[in-house]
Amino acid sequence: MSFDRKIKIAPSILSADFANFGAEIRAIEAQGADWVHVDVMDGHFVPNLTFGPPAVKAFRPHVKTFMDVHLMIAPVDPWIEAYAEAGADMLTAHVEAGPHIHRTLQAIRAAGMKAGVALNPATPAAAVEHVLDICDMVLVMTVNPGFGGQSFIDLTEKVRRLRAMIGDRPIHIQIDGGVTPQTAPLVAAAGADVLVAGSAVFRGGSVENPAVYGANIRAIREAAEAALAG
Numbered sequence: 001m002s003f004d005r006k007i008k009i010a011p012s013i014l015s016a017d018f019a020n021f022g023a024e025i026r027a028i029e030a031q032g033a034d035w036v037h038v039d040v041m042d043g044h045f046v047p048n049l050t051f052g053p054p055a056v057k058a059f060r061p062h063v064k065t066f067m068d069v070h071l072m073i074a075p076v077d078p079w080i081e082a083y084a085e086a087g088a089d090m091l092t093a094h095v096e097a098g099p100h101i102h103r104t105l106q107a108i109r110a111a112g113m114k115a116g117v118a119l120n121p122a123t124p125a126a127a128v129e130h131v132l133d134i135c136d137m138v139l140v141m142t143v144n145p146g147f148g149g150q151s152f153i154d155l156t157e158k159v160r161r162l163r164a165m166i167g168d169r170p171i172h173i174q175i176d177g178g179v180t181p182q183t184a185p186l187v188a189a190a191g192a193d194v195l196v197a198g199s200a201v202f203r204g205g206s207v208e209n210p211a212v213y214g215a216n217i218r219a220i221r222e223a224a225e226a227a228l229a230g
């Protein structure tokens, strides 16, 4: 996929109906999702547990856009090949998940995927300064990872710093946690281009009533784009 900095909305299926992932993925894509964000949690790096490679592999045929897999697991390296086989387009690992993020990002690319690097709220932008040339995305967590539906932590200064550090490199800045039509303009204006949203996309909708997903996605996108135009 070619690189661009247009605003992209990546619904997190953490807020979908867990008994109906295939239909939920098809519904959000039909309603305008640009990417599908898949939250993998291990009950160790974060205090919650979701799913692993076999589930991600089962999602794959339903995802026609771009499958963005956010690993909240430690260690990461023993699992990279399994997520490549499961069909992840992008695999994102946390800098806090181990001592060798440089090696991890190289291994993700060597396995044929785009490589993302994630920062918890307390981790400074400088933590990724020396891996920018081997990554495709920096994910800025605006909640402490583990759960959907938490309130947004304002880290726009960190986003601005990352945007300046990245310069002309083809690297996305993704925001994850508490993204709504109210918070999206702050991070878009600071330089983020990929907005993950779980509760703000799935709230009020269902596979029987998918138009709500569409309205929710549009509301986030329009708020973010208005901040860039203004």
Ligand code: DX5
Binding pocket: 012, 014, 015, 037, 039, 070, 143, 144, 145, 146, 147, 148, 149, 150, 176, 177, 178, 179, 196, 197, 198, 199, 200
């Ligand atoms: C949190 C996950 C997020 C989460 C976002 O650990 O990484 O992707 O689903 O949920 P909302 O948008 O509800 O904050």
Ligand code: ZN
Binding pocket: 012, 037, 038, 039, 070, 176, 196
């Ligand atoms: Zn996530």
